[in-house]
Amino acid sequence: MTNLHGKNVLITGCASGIGRLIAQKAAVRGANVILWDINTEGLDKLSSQLRQWGYDAHCYRCDLSNREDIQRTAEQVLQDHGVVDVVVNNAGIVSGKPFLELSDQEIERTLQVNTLALFWTNRAFLPAMLEKGEGHLVTIASAGGLLGASKLTDYTASKFAAVGFDEVLRMELARSGSKIQTTVICPYYTDTGMFKGVQSRFSWLLPILKPENVAGEVINAIEKNRKRVLLPSTVYLLYPLRLLPVPLFDTFIDILGIPATTDQFVGRHG
Numbered sequence: 001m002t003n004l005h006g007k008n009v010l011i012t013g014c015a016s017g018i019g020r021l022i023a024q025k026a027a028v029r030g031a032n033v034i035l036w037d038i039n040t041e042g043l044d045k046l047s048s049q050l051r052q053w054g055y056d057a058h059c060y061r062c063d064l065s066n067r068e069d070i071q072r073t074a075e076q077v078l079q080d081h082g083v084v085d086v087v088v089n090n091a092g093i094v095s096g097k098p099f100l101e102l103s104d105q106e107i108e109r110t111l112q113v114n115t116l117a118l119f120w121t122n123r124a125f126l127p128a129m130l131e132k133g134e135g136h137l138v139t140i141a142s143a144g145g146l147l148g149a150s151k152l153t154d155y156t157a158s159k160f161a162a163v164g165f166d167e168v169l170r171m172e173l174a175r176s177g178s179k180i181q182t183t184v185i186c187p188y189y190t191d192t193g194m195f196k197g198v199q200s201r202f203s204w205l206l207p208i209l210k211p212e213n214v215a216g217e218v219i220n221a222i223e224k225n226r227k228r229v230l231l232p233s234t235v236y237l238l239y240p241l242r243l244l245p246v247p248l249f250d251t252f253i254d255i256l257g258i259p260a261t262t263d264q265f266v267g268r269h270g
Contacts, residue, residue, distance in 0.1 A: 001223060001224060001225065002086070002136055002181065002222055002223050002224075002225055003223070004026055004029040004030060004031040004086070004219075004222070004223065005029060005030035005031065006030060006031070006032070007031050007032065007085035007086055008031070008032050008034060008081050008082070008083065008084045008085045008086070009026045009031040009032065009033050009034065009084075009085065009086040009088065010033075010034040010035075010036060010077065010084045010086070010087050010088065010125070011023045011026070011033065011034070011035060011036065011088040011090055012036040012037070012062070012064055012087075012088065012089055012090050012091040012117070012121065013036070013037055013064065013090045013091025013092060014035050014036065014037055014043075014046065014090065015035075015037035015038075015039035015041075015042025015043050015045075015046060016039070016042050016192070016193075017190075017192035017193070017194060017211060018090060018140070018187075018190060018192060018211050018214050018215050018218070019037070019088075019090040019091070020042075020046055021211055021212060021214075021215035022088055022090060022215045022218050022219065023035055023046060023050070023057070024046075024049075024050065024215075025215055025216065025219045026086075026219065027050050027053070027055035027056075027057065028053075028055070029219070031086075032056060032058070032081065033050065033055070033056070033057050033058070034057075034058045034060065034077055034081060034084065035047065035057055035058065035059045035060065036060050036062040036064070036073065036091070037061070037062065037091070038061060038062065038063050038064070040059075040061050043059040043061065044059065046059075047059050058077075058080070058081070060073050060076065060077060061073075064091045064112070064113045064117040064121075065109050065112040065113050065117070066112075067116070067120050070117060070120040070121055070124065071120060071124060074120075074121065074124030074125060075124075078124075078125075078128060082128075083125075083128040083129060083131075083132050083135070084125045084128070084129070084135075085129075085134070085135055085136065086135070086136040086137075086138065086222060087121060087122060087125050087135075087136070087137050087138065088138040088140065088218070088222075089117065089118050089121055089122070089137070089138060089139050089140060090138075090140040091113055091114075091117060092113060092114050092140065092142075092194075093109065093110055093113045093114065094110070094152070094155045094194055094195065095107075095110055095151075095154055095155065096151050096152070096155075096195075096262065096265045097151055098150070098151055098153075099153045102153070102154055106154065107154045110154040110155060110158050111154065111157070111158050111161075113158075114155070114158035114159060114161075114162060115158045115161040115162055115165070118139060118162060118165050119165070122137050122169070125137075126180070129180055130178060130180065133179060134179055134180065135180045135181070136180070136181040136182070136183065136222060136225075137166075137169065137180065137181070137182050137183075138182075138183045138184075138185070138218065138221075138222060139162050139163075139165065139166040139182070139183070139184045139185070140185050140187075140218065141159045141162040141163050141166070141184050141185060141186045142155075142159040142162075142186055142187060143186050143187060143188045143189075143230065143231070143235050144156045144159045145159030145160045145161075145162055145163040145186055146160075146163065146186060146230070146235065146238050147238055147253065147258060149258055149259055149260075149261050149262050150259050150260065150261075150262050150263070151262040151265055152262060159186075162184070163184060163186065166182055166183075166184035167184075169182055170182040170227065181225050182227065183221050183222060183225070183226055183227060183228070183229070184227070184228050184229070185214075185217065185218055185221060185229045185231070186228070186229070186230045186231065186235065187209055187214045187217075187230075187231040188200075188206055188207075188208070188209055188231060188232060188235060189208050189209065189261065190208070190209040190210070190211050190214050191208050191209065191210060191211060192211050195262075195265065196265075196266050197262075197264040197265045197266035198261050198262055198264070198265055199257075199260075199261055199263070199264055200257070200261060201256060201257025201260070201261075202256065202257070205234055205256070206232065206234060206235075206256070206258075207232060209231060209232070213231075214231060217229055217231060241253075
């Protein structure tokens with residue numbers, strides 16, 4: 001079990017959405033929350049709210065698409081707070097366009113924020129964790145990292161990479177005998193505005209998730225050292241379904257309406 005009380009917990013992309021809720025829940029548990037986002041206005045609002053509740057918070061503007069900015073901000077955090085005990089890699093963006101309509105810049109930025117930032121952020125904080133002998137690295141991926149949908153080529157590719165990143169990192173740490181914990185979270189579409197307009201054909205089977213519930217599952221996974229969490233639980237069915245021949249698999253997924261979930265997508269672009 002991981003007790004968050006008194007721990008330095010860093011959350012990226014926490015000015016809004018799931019990240020904001022994770023920060024709130026971590027603070028309530030007594031964590032020293034360290035907030036990263038490019039949105040300074042959102043950071044200030046969250047910090048003010050937490051202080052009104054009686055909890056401390058430390059804000060850092062950080063552009064997760066910029067390697068140098070991540071490294072510079074991480075160095076400042078280590079100087080200010082020492083070892084970061086838990087890193088929640090939550091920042092993410094989506095373009096929501098068909099493949100040929102994506103600009104080069106949109107593709108690159110999606111991969112920079114959703115994938116490469118995992119490398120730069122974790123590499124900045126892992127050495128101190130290893131020296132201390134404990135720590136927890138959390139990757140907020142997506143069910144889109146297990147199965148794609150239309151208009152999400154860049155997003156899905158970035159999240160498949162995030163799932164793979166967590167898996168290999170977990171293996172490397174285990175082989176080295178390290179006690180550092182890793183967790184990957186793969187939620188289905190969540191009602192944060194990021195995927196506004198997406199629709200689920202069978203909402204009883206694949207419901208649009210509530211951000212409060214997802215944030216609660218993230219905290220629960222950290223505290224219980226769970227390695228992998230798929231939300232909702234029906235997403236776990238993807239693993240046996242992958243054993244089907246590709247044409248049969250595609251037919252089944254089409255019946256579920258998954259490729260068409262983004263037909264009415266009007267969420268945040270980038």
